[in-house]
Amino acid sequence: MFGILVSAANVALGFVLRSVIAKFFLYFALYFFVTDTISLLQSSHLLPTAVSLAGAFGSVGNDVWYFLDLCAFSYGAPLVVSAYVTRFIIRRLPIIG
Known part of the structure; x- marks a missing residue:
């Protein structure tokens, strides 16, 4: 029974680390890249x-x-x-x- 619980926790932890946290940091970086790019384009009068x-x-x-x-x-x-x-x-x- 203990092995099943450890295996389930390992799968859940792997899912969280692989998909949720990695995508959070990726989209967080993309958000700041896009907002900085838009502000740069607006300040240089290209838009x-x-x-x-x-x-x-x-x-x-x-x-x-x-x-x-x-x-x-x-x-x-x-x-x-x-x-x-x-x-x-x-x-x-x-x-x-």
């Missing part, structure tokens, strides 16, 4: 900012802005852009995507 987007939409007339505001474009456009950037970054990670 679009609100100022550049405001200049791009500056020539849109009032009649078009009415329908854009009706469809909540000011909320949806940054949401879609950030979703595409996140998808691009996640697909470039060889472990995840």
Whole structure:
């Protein structure tokens, strides 16, 4: 009976050490890598900012802005852009995507 319990504990401990802890450290390192990379890209002005987007939409007339505001474009456009950037970054990670 004692041998069965030791064997079960050994299997459980092996599972925890091999899969749970190793993946925790791996994803922890990937999280910090991605957050530091994004902050570096934002500080070097390689990603679009609100100022550049405001200049791009500056020539849109009032009649078009009415329908854009009706469809909540000011909320949806940054949401879609950030979703595409996140998808691009996640697909470039060889472990995840």
